[in-house]
Structure formats: C-alpha cells, structure tokens
Amino acid sequence: MSTISKRILVTPVLGVGHVNACAGIxxxxxxxxxxxxxxxxxxxxxxLSKHGFEEIIYEIDYEPDDTAGTNNRTPGEQTAHFLLKNGILGNNDRFSQIERVINTAWDSDSKKIQLDHHLRQAIKTFEPDLFIVDNPRLQPAIYYSNKPWIKVISIAPLLCLYNIESLPPGWSGLSNSDLDRKQWPKYQKIVQNIFYRKDENDLIEKMGYKRYPNDLLMPPTEALTIYAYPEEYNYPEIKEYHPDWFNIEVFNKNESNEKIDLKEFLPKDFYENDLNGNWSGKWIYVSMGSMGSIDLNLMHRLIEVLSRTNHKYIVSKGPRHEEYELTGNLWGDRYLPQVKILPVVDLVITHGGNNSVTETFAQGKPMIIMSLFVDQHDNAQRLSETNFAKQINPYDFDDNDLINAIDQLLNDDQLRQRLSKASNRIRNSNKHSELCAKIEEILMKN
Incomplete structure (x- = not known):
C-alpha cells in the first residue's frame, strides 16, 4: 500500500460503460x-459516491432541443434516446451508421466552453496529481495542466489501431477476407475524422489555448494507455506496435466472485416452473443494454423467438421495462446485477458492449453477440472469427438460426473447455494489482 496519498481526477465519456470501466481501474x-x-x-x-469515490458534479445549460439535456432519464437512457432520435440504432448500413455517429455525437461549442470552465474550476479546487481520461478528445485544461494523464480505451481497441494497415477499420465489423478488404478504405477515411479535427482545434484556440499538433484531438503525451481485451482473442499487432500499452483484460473482474442464488433471487413460480416437464435445465441471461432494449420492436421479436425454446431466460429489460411483458420461460426486471448473474448462467445473449463481453468471457460463458453499433460490431466479428462466440444480426436474423445457435453453444463441450481455461487464467491473474502499482509509480515521480 502506498504511504503517500495522491489526488486522481477521472474524466470519462459520460456513458455508463465508460464510467464503470474507469471505476474498475x-x-x-x-x-x-x-x-x-x-x-x-x-x-x-x-x-460513484456510494462506492467511496468523490464526485465533482457540474451542470450544463443545454439548448431546448438538445436530447442530451433531458434530465428525467438515467445516463444510459439519455444515450439510448439520443441514438434512437438520430437514426443511429436500427437496421442501418454500417457505413451510414458511422457517419451519423461522427456527425451527431460531437457536443455543441457552447457545451464544450462550459465544460472547459467547469473542468478548470475542478482542477483549481481538487488540485489533482494525475488524470485518468476515457475520451477520444483530450480536454485542453488537462493537456496544459503540466500533470501526467493516463489514457483509457474502454471500448474495443480496434478503433484506436487505425494506423495499422493489417487490421480492419474500427466500428466496421469487417474481417480480413478479400471481399471485406475492398471496403476498408472508405471506412478508414471516415474513421480519421474521429482523431483529427480542425474545427475542434479552432475552438481550442478560441478558448485561449494553443491548438494541438496536426489538429489531433488527443496528442500522444499520455503517461500510460490502458485497454481491456482478453489475450485469447486480442490483436497480436498491439504488442508489436504498442508494447507499452497495459492490457487489464477486463475492467470489472468480480474479484470476490460474487454470485446470486437463483432460488432466492428469482420469483418462486418462475424458478420452479419446469415448462410442463420440458425444461432443458439451462439458464440464459439476455441483455441488449440500454441501447437495444429501448427498441421495442427488437425486444418483442427476440422475446417471441426465445419463448419457443425449452430454456429459461433472465432478461435485463432496460428503460422501457413497463412497456412489455415477459411470461412463461422468460423473466426479467429493469436492471439486473449482471456481474453477479454471469457466474450462474449457461449462456449469454448480448449486444456486445466491451464491458459485457469481457465480463462474460472472464466468467467462461459462451455468447451470442447481436451487435447494434460502433465497437459492438468489432467485438462480434473478433469473437466469431476466433471461435469464441456466434454473431447474429439483431435486425435481420432467421428464427431458426438463433434457436440453433443457442442449442449449439449449450452443447459445445470443446468451447466450454476453452472458455473455462481462459476464465481460470483471467480470474487468477493479478492485472488490477499490477496496474495499480504502475499508476502509483507514475504518481510518485510527479
């Protein structure tokens, strides 16, 4: 344990997954x-305060039509409604989807100026010794603070490997096949707009700072880069091109191996229901995240197909939980303790968010990934091509394909052995302690 207490300010993208990942670090x-x-x-x-962290809370004055400023929703719900409103969710062409993300996800200049003001005040008051940053855009108040900062990649890392020619472009879900390679250039070109922005640097100058070199949004001045991607399906190119990056493999590993007792957790009638003597004995966890569960058409179709199987499903219903019902072999609630549920189920159906995928993998559970947007497509493709999961299009799938995929994964003993081996390795590793020691080394040098 360190004998000198230091101050660390964490500035994540305001999404549930990003915040949870940073909390794990x-x-x-x-x-x-x-x-x-x-x-x-x-x-x-x-x-975060309920977990012992300090919170520096700020408020932004939003424009009346700004979806992000709707204060009567939880953070995950706000993001989901924003994506739905802007046509990002749904059965979209992936290139058009990326275009919409890049063109709509940037905050207004007014919000950025307000954010800079609040951050400068937080730095003045808290006097941090180190910043932990999970954001594609480095705040100039951090860059010019003369304090070290650590970059966190809480999404799948492929997007941040855009300069490696042998890898497919991030967010595309493309593979290394010859056919897919023909599509790489147009994706690579648009992805550059995430990292190089003249307009953003114009605003940085307007706020009184010097613009970043080459109009980058995040100059490569970080003291350390952290990402989470289990080594069993990691990209070997990362070690070749970025040997100093630290792979924590999973941000929230469930160190204490907490797990729920299904008999105590579930309603008695659901737990004891043997589906007229046809129950397979298998429990399956379903979570399409806040993003997917807000799409009722998607949830209704998924529920209808799953109801025709002889397995039992625990469903994370999400923000619109009151607008649809689960009966028979399906039960769920608005939000569920995912980390505690994963150890006791046999299979997971997920949207493919990086936290969900790595947490499931760390528990050794097979997955069906029904990716919705951005890095979820990367995860679906990567785990599919390494034969650790099956990917199924959530908006354009054949009923029997989903049912057959469930049964195949539940009966794949070879896969279960591979996953069990990986799970034991990850859960017995000391990555979190090693990372803590690395961060403390940085702190002690400053």
Whole structure:
C-alpha cells in the first residue's frame, strides 16, 4: 500500500460503460488510500459516491432541443434516446451508421466552453496529481495542466489501431477476407475524422489555448494507455506496435466472485416452473443494454423467438421495462446485477458492449453477440472469427438460426473447455494489482 496519498481526477465519456470501466481501474487506487474524484454531469450524481469515490458534479445549460439535456432519464437512457432520435440504432448500413455517429455525437461549442470552465474550476479546487481520461478528445485544461494523464480505451481497441494497415477499420465489423478488404478504405477515411479535427482545434484556440499538433484531438503525451481485451482473442499487432500499452483484460473482474442464488433471487413460480416437464435445465441471461432494449420492436421479436425454446431466460429489460411483458420461460426486471448473474448462467445473449463481453468471457460463458453499433460490431466479428462466440444480426436474423445457435453453444463441450481455461487464467491473474502499482509509480515521480 502506498504511504503517500495522491489526488486522481477521472474524466470519462459520460456513458455508463465508460464510467464503470474507469471505476474498475480506480478502485484499487482508492483502496490504497488515494483520493479519487470523478468529474461528472449531474445525472450521474450519487452513482460513484456510494462506492467511496468523490464526485465533482457540474451542470450544463443545454439548448431546448438538445436530447442530451433531458434530465428525467438515467445516463444510459439519455444515450439510448439520443441514438434512437438520430437514426443511429436500427437496421442501418454500417457505413451510414458511422457517419451519423461522427456527425451527431460531437457536443455543441457552447457545451464544450462550459465544460472547459467547469473542468478548470475542478482542477483549481481538487488540485489533482494525475488524470485518468476515457475520451477520444483530450480536454485542453488537462493537456496544459503540466500533470501526467493516463489514457483509457474502454471500448474495443480496434478503433484506436487505425494506423495499422493489417487490421480492419474500427466500428466496421469487417474481417480480413478479400471481399471485406475492398471496403476498408472508405471506412478508414471516415474513421480519421474521429482523431483529427480542425474545427475542434479552432475552438481550442478560441478558448485561449494553443491548438494541438496536426489538429489531433488527443496528442500522444499520455503517461500510460490502458485497454481491456482478453489475450485469447486480442490483436497480436498491439504488442508489436504498442508494447507499452497495459492490457487489464477486463475492467470489472468480480474479484470476490460474487454470485446470486437463483432460488432466492428469482420469483418462486418462475424458478420452479419446469415448462410442463420440458425444461432443458439451462439458464440464459439476455441483455441488449440500454441501447437495444429501448427498441421495442427488437425486444418483442427476440422475446417471441426465445419463448419457443425449452430454456429459461433472465432478461435485463432496460428503460422501457413497463412497456412489455415477459411470461412463461422468460423473466426479467429493469436492471439486473449482471456481474453477479454471469457466474450462474449457461449462456449469454448480448449486444456486445466491451464491458459485457469481457465480463462474460472472464466468467467462461459462451455468447451470442447481436451487435447494434460502433465497437459492438468489432467485438462480434473478433469473437466469431476466433471461435469464441456466434454473431447474429439483431435486425435481420432467421428464427431458426438463433434457436440453433443457442442449442449449439449449450452443447459445445470443446468451447466450454476453452472458455473455462481462459476464465481460470483471467480470474487468477493479478492485472488490477499490477496496474495499480504502475499508476502509483507514475504518481510518485510527479
């Protein structure tokens, strides 16, 4: 344990997955006596303090038509409604989907200026010794603070490997096949707009800072880069091109191996229901995340198909939980303790978010990935091509393909052995402690 307490300011993208990933990194630092504060907009208030972190809460004055400013929703719900409103979710061409993400996801200049003001005030008040940043855009107040900062890649890392010619472009879900390679250039070109922005650097100048070199959004001045991708399906190119990156493999590993007792957790009639003597004995966890579960057409179709099988399903119903019912072999609730459920189920059907995928993999569970957008497509493709999961298009699948995929994975003993071996390795590793020690080395040098 460190004998000198330091101050660490965490500035994540305001999405549930990003915040949770950063909390997984910061928890060992908190246990070692350091002060860890999260810089958060007010809809996140109370989310981190209950775990012992400090919160520096700020408010933004939004334009009346700005979806992000809807304060009566949880953070995950706000993001989901934003994506739905802007046509990003749904059965879209992936290239058009990326275009919409890039063109609509950037905050207004007004919000960026307000954010800069609040961050400068937080830095002045908290006086951090180190920043942990999970964002494709580095705030100039951090860059010019003369304090070290750590970059976190909480999404699948492929997007950040855009300069490696042998890898498919991030967010595309493309493979290395000759046919897919013909599509690479147009994706590679548009992905560059995520990392190089003249307009963003114009605003940085307007706010009184010097613009970043080459109009980058995140200059390569970080003290450390952290990502999470289990080595069993990791990209070998990362070690070749970025040997100093630290792979924590899973941000929230469930160190204490917490798990629920299904008999105590589930309603008695659902737990005891043997489906008229046809129950397979298999439990399957279904989570399409806040993003997927907001699409009722998707959820209704998925539920209808799953109801025709002889397995039992625990469903994370999401923001619109009151707008659809689960009966028979399906039960669920608005939000569920996913980390505690994963150890006790036999299969997971997921949207493919990086936290969900790595947490499921760390527990050794087979997956069906029904990816919705951005890096979820990367995860679906990568785990499919390494034969650790099956990917199925959530908007254009044949009923029997999904049913057959479930049965195949439940009966694939060879896959289960491979997953069990990987799970044992990950759960017995000391990556979180090693990372904590690395961060403390950086802290002690400054």
């Amino acid at each position: 910061a928890e060992p630092l908190l246990k070692n006596g350091h002060r860890v504060a999260f810089f958060l907009e007010k809809q996140f208030a109370g989310q």
